[in-house]
Amino acid sequence: xxxxxxxxxxxxxxxxxxxxxxxxxxxxxxxxxxxxxxxxxxxxxxxxxxxxxxxxxxxxxxxxxxxxxxxxxxxxxxxxxxxxxxxxxxxxxxxxxxxxxxxxxxxxxxxxxxxxxxxxxxxxxxxxxxxxxxxxxxxxxxxxxxxxxxxxxxxxxxxxxxxxxxxxxxxxxxxxxxxxxxxxxxxxxxxxxxxxxxxxxxxxxxxxxxxxxxxxxxxxxxxxxxxxxxxxxxxxxxxxxxxxxxxxxxxxxxxxxxxxxxxxxxxxxxxxxxxxxxxxxxxxxxxxxxxxxxxxxxxxxxxxxxxxxxxxxxxxxxxxxxxxxxxxxxxxxxxxxxxxxxxxxxxxxxxxxxxxxxxxxxxxxxxxxxxxxxxxxxxxxxxxxxxxxxxxxxxxxxxxxxxxxxxxxxxxxxxxxxxxxxxxxxxxxxxxxxxxxxxxxxxxxxxxxxxxxxxxxxxxxxx
Numbered sequence: 084x085x086x087x088x089x090x091x092x093x094x095x096x097x098x099x100x101x102x103x104x105x106x107x108x109x110x111x112x113x114x115x116x117x118x119x120x121x122x123x124x125x126x127x128x129x130x131x132x133x134x135x136x137x138x139x140x141x142x143x144x145x146x147x148x149x150x151x152x153x154x155x156x157x158x159x160x161x162x163x164x165x166x167x168x169x170x171x172x173x174x175x176x177x178x179x180x181x182x183x184x185x186x187x188x189x190x191x192x193x194x195x196x197x198x199x200x201x202x203x204x205x206x207x208x209x210x211x212x213x214x215x216x217x218x219x220x221x222x223x224x225x226x227x228x229x230x231x232x233x234x235x236x237x238x239x240x241x242x243x244x245x246x247x248x249x250x251x252x253x254x255x256x257x258x259x260x261x262x263x264x265x266x267x268x269x270x271x272x273x274x275x276x277x278x279x280x281x282x283x284x285x286x287x288x289x290x291x292x293x294x295x296x297x298x299x300x301x302x303x304x305x306x307x308x309x310x311x312x313x314x315x316x317x318x319x320x321x322x323x324x325x326x327x328x329x330x331x332x333x334x335x336x337x338x339x340x341x342x343x344x345x346x347x348x349x350x351x352x353x354x355x356x357x358x359x360x361x362x363x364x365x366x367x368x369x370x371x372x373x374x375x376x377x378x379x380x381x382x383x384x385x386x387x388x389x390x391x392x393x394x395x396x397x398x399x400x401x402x403x404x405x406x407x408x409x410x411x412x413x414x415x416x417x418x419x420x421x422x423x424x425x426x427x428x429x430x431x432x433x434x435x436x437x438x439x440x441x442x443x444x445x446x447x448x449x450x451x452x453x454x455x456x457x458x459x460x461x462x463x464x465x466x467x468x469x470x471x472x473x474x475x476x477x478x479x480x481x482x483x484x485x486x487x488x489x490x491x492x493x494x495x496x497x498x499x500x501x502x503x504x505x506x507x508x509x510x511x512x513x514x515x516x517x518x519x520x521x522x523x524x525x526x527x528x529x530x531x532x533x534x535x536x537x538x539x540x541x542x543x544x545x546x
Contacts, residue, residue: 112149112158112464115140123151125304134448137161138478147462149470153304155181156470158461161478163485163507165462169453169472170507173461175201177453181471184300184310188317189292189324195374197382197451207366208375215359216352216375225351226424228264232257234421235273250395254388259289262383266376267331268351288323289380295320296381328373332357352376386446393444394436397492404494408433435494438509443492445511448477476510 118124127150130136137159141148146162160166169177178201180186182193190198196208215221236257240248256272263269263285271282295317302310335353350358353372360367398405411432416422427434453472458465481489485508486496 110465112147112462112466113144114149114151115144118151121153121305123153125152128152132448134475134477137449137473137475138481141475141478147464149464149466152471153301154306155304156467158455158466158470158472159475160461160472161475161482162462163479166474166479166510167507168461169474173455173459176455176457176459177472178205179454179456181303181452181454183303183452184314184317185296185298188314188321189296189377191370191374194370195378197378201456208371211356211366211371212375215355216379221352221355225265229261229424232261232264232270235260235275237421239273251388251392254391255384258384258387258391259380262380264351266352266379267335269331284327288320288327291320292324292381293385324377325373328376329369331376332369332372352379389446390437390440390444394440397440397443398436401492404436404492408436431498432494435497438497439492439494441511442480442486442509443490445476445480447511448475449473450476450510474510479507480509480511 115124115127119126127140128136138161140150141159141161146160147165148159150157150159160169180193180198180200186193186198193199194204196205196212199205199208236253240253260270260272263271269281269285270276271285276282295313298313300310300313302308302313332353335351335357339354339357353376356367356372356375360372398408411430412422415429416426422430450473455466455468455470455472457468460466479485483489
């Protein structure tokens with residue numbers, strides 16, 4: 084036994100050196116040394132936040148690095164040109180998603196839009212989302228919900244203007260009310276909801292979902308370590324999520340049967356999708372509808388509320404920017420009314436603030452992970468089939484070689500060529516090609532939430 088322990092460090096060193104040179108012979112991207120047996124580079128990723136750790140590793144080894152995360156390979160890209168290569172030249176190859184335990188249970192066995200692999204099913208989901216759920220027309224028909232929620236938030240702030248208010252919670256609850264209002268005509272926070280028990284049930288489910296979604300599941304990378312306890316929690320939570328969404332669907336079915344159509348503009352998204360089910364039942368099953376609704380809920384709440392929170396923090400810490408934005412709003416909108424979504428087109432400095440906030444603090448700093456379906460070349464390096472891809476958007480958008488003084492809040496940078504809309508220099512919401520571009524999401528959803536919320540900033544300046 085003593086001899087075994089004596090030779091173990093030698094074995095470890097030989098393994099690491101051999102693995103390192105084999106990767107170089109195979110023309111794999113640079114990889115940090117050493118890659119340990121079994122765990123690979125997982126020991127490097129203990130320090131959080133992960134995107135900053137990966138940025139530090141990339142600064143030493145280059146904009147394309149290959150990490151071994153247990154049994155999975157991870158390609159980390161920190162360059163706009165390499166990101167462009169991944170999402171244009173190799174877009175179909177990297178159109179798949181990795182098979183993760185979270186997606187297995189929370190995404191109906193990897194069948195929702197965000198987690199489905201590239202193919203006919205994904206293309207059908209993309210069509211439903213872009214045409215029926217997130218089209219400009221659909222968003223416009225539901226605009227009154229967003230306006231009412233912003234007004235409700237402003238009124239709540241004025242009622243509590245002499246008290247300490249945690250804006251993180253205010254923004255989060257506002258975005259949840261907006262999303263659920265659009266999805267099912269419901270609101271579960273603040274005043275005005277009729278069913279207290281239903282609201283409490285929703286809050287518990289959403290809180291549990293957020294908690295579990297933020298967990299790193301070691302079994303995804305070391306499959307021989309079974310995550311039975313975590314999997315049980317995921318299954319139980321998903322049962323609650325599924326039952327609640329099914330309850331909402333059945334409720335909307337009854338309302339459709341009990342009343343007339345009510346007019347296109349009064350229909351929520353569940354009602355729209357249920358009406359489409361009558362003509363194309365194979366495309367609009369209950370599971371597909373539930374998957375779309377849960378995806379909107381998870382993707383559209385934390386991102387919007389976090390962006391607004393960072394924007395408010397940046398504005399309060401840069402009063403000269405706040406003053407310049409106030410002057411623009413006063414000149415273009417006046418004092419007689421609140422801002423409307425249509426006003427955003429004539430408020431370029433406000434849009435600069437949004438872009439600068441998203442640049443400094445992207446809500447998805449590593450984007451959603453992709454996975455290669457076959458071997459390909461990236462940056463001149465061979466990338467094996469089945470390699471996960473993470474694009475470090477935070478590193479790209481805070482790179483001093485790309486953005487001068489990247490940690491300085493300067494909305495004016497978007498007035499000139501420095502902030503030109505190169506989609507691969509600024510891509511906080513990037514998704515798969517032909518799905519929904521970040522620009523559209525930013526201008527039609529994130530921009531809406533931010534723009535309307537900013538009218539609250541102006542009214543609450545005396546804070």
